[in-house]
Amino acid sequence: MWLDGAWRGSEQVREILSPYTGKRAALADEASPEQTGRAVAAAAEAFPKTRALSRHARSRLLSAMAGGIESRRKEFVELMVREAGKPATLADAEVSRAVTTFTGAAEEAKRFGGEVVPVDTDPAGRAFEPALSFWVPRGPVLAITPFNFPLNLVAHKVAPALAVGAPVLVKPAPQAPGPAALLAAVFAEAAAATADSREAVPLAALQVVSCPNGAAGAAVADRRLATLSFTGSAAVGWMLQGRAVGKKVCLELGGNAAVVVHSDADLARAAARCAAGAFAYAGQICISVQRIFVQRSVAAKFRKLLLAETAKLGVGDPGDPKTVVGPLIDAAAADRVLSWIAEARGHGAKVLCGGTRRGNVIAPTVLAGARPDARVTCEEVFGPVAALYEYRDFEEAVSRVNASRYGLQAGVFTDSHRLVQRAAAGLEVGAVLVNEVPSYRADPMPYGGVKDSGLGREGVRYAMEEYCERRTVLTWRG
Known part of the structure; x- marks a missing residue:
């Protein structure tokens, strides 16, 4: 697992079986409760550094990650076939989508700003300059992802978070954690390649920690993680919302389209x-x-x-x-x-x-x-x-x-x-x-549902807004 800027092992190792052959597809380290807690702490400690990164640095990182995913296309495809049973042609298409997701985030990181709000429409507002309203990251994001898109649905949470300067802790699906771990390797390489004398992306900006679904409860409840972004079943999503007190919650849940x-x-x-x-x-x-x-x-x-x-x-x-x-x-x-x-x-x-x-x-x-x-x-x-x-x-x-x-x-x-x-x-x-x-x-489009299909929207720009809050500055003319 990728934890606090380094690869870590675990005393608990789990066997992942191929959905098609039933044979061993991989071995995965499972985080202990102490390691999960350490990941939460590392994400919280990284936040002051990530939010201070320039848009240029964030965009460079995300562009480099898009290139890194492309260069490891074959590895990602093989992992998805083995662990998730995804047909190879569909897995290859998923890699292309992940490249697009990170490329789009790199572009949005440059232009994701705010707006000027005229306040003199109110007579009392004539004493003030136009207000500035802009986005600031809420804080670290907890991303819980499913097995069916083990790369691109991770990308749809990681890329927007990094684009706004928010650290992200990923808990991938236990059935197919490999693509998320490989994405962490891509991140580490991109962070090293884009560092310069002025600023560098902290390696703790991304954590990828695999654990059983039931073991993530402490992280869901921990207020140091400001946002919960969950993709999965309606029953689990609404249950997690009840535990995520004090957090912004984004839920992409089920459907019967x-x-x-x-x-x-x-x-x-x-x-x-x-x-x-x-x-x-x-x-x-x-x-x-x-x-x-x-x-x-x-x-x-x-x-x-x-x-x-x-x-x-x-x-x-x-x-x-x-x-x-x-x-x-x-x-x-x-x-x-x-x-x-x-x-x-x-x-x-x-x-x-x-x-x-x-x-x-x-x-x-x-x-x-x-x-x-x-x-x-x-x-x-x-x-x-x-x-x-x-x-x-x-x-x-x-x-x-x-x-x-x-x-x-x-x-x-x-x-x-x-x-x-x-x-x-x-x-x-x-x-x-x-x-x-x-x-x-x-x-790129806003994606999400109503009723039992969830709350909030994904799609790079829309997820960036979900991970942020508006801050307004109003100046008296004097």
Whole structure:
């Protein structure tokens, strides 16, 4: 683990198993409670130094980290395939996204400033100069990240924190801590390469400490860490919010993303995108397509197209460049997904394809007729399962999409500008994607949800704002 500016071992070493082969993929040091406490203290002690760094120094560091990630592309891909079971082509795309994330943060670090606020709009304000309102970092960030994007979701917390001058303590997912540790190596090299006689980035600006999920409670409650940024399940996220007293809390939680396919849509494109959006990486993405609502007049045609596109997807070994649908993260996850499919079938759902298992790999599964209260439709399945439904008119589709406790993203396929506007106004989600599936995320955009899908927004600039607070300076003219 990368702790207080150096690599440290631990008395507790944990074996990480490949989700695909079940064999040992890696060994990971697990931090003791004392080491976790030391990481918190080191982050707090680094804060006066990181917030004093010039924007130039922060930008140089982040640019160097982008280059370092690119130079270690192959290593990152191999780690994600081995530890997370991520198909190699998707892992390679994740590396590209992480490079983009750090490059964007390097650019934002230069221009992230503030604004001039006229105060003479109030008669009493005529005695004052225009106010200056600008961003200052709250303090160290605790970043708790999931297994499914073990590099880029770490990047989406680390890069904005470093851009604003906030130290960051990363607790990566125990299933796949390797990419975060390799990112720490990239950070150490970049910090050394960008140091000059005037200023240097403190090596304690980043800590990467792996520990069991339940062992992070002390850090969550420690007020020396000013912000908690968590990506994971809704149940865990809201529980952590209750423990994070006195902190700014950013939660990117679950979803059961829906797509609406209207009769005027390009059905072939919609089917191809829905198949990829539902089943890539075995559906282990919080914005994977889980519910598909198709207007009744084109439902039969769309169903045929969707099943044909699903059949084209490569399934199996994540190391095979043709694979799109790899294994679930572990046997327990595969057991749960199959039990939810069986539950839906027991209540009348029809399996149009899939529903079978080999090891931790579940074949892409399309259901028809699943009840709205089936867990495969009303909860986050986090597996390769999509449920098809028909609707009469657009208002019904919007209402059924909204009949969920989640609200992360939704997709709408239509050529009608009028319907797009109605979707944008009526869908209770953080983002509406038009003629695209909700599984797509552009890294610079504001990203986050409503309802049980979380609080706050990611996306480099928006996360920078979450990690800061406004400070205003008002000067009397005299």
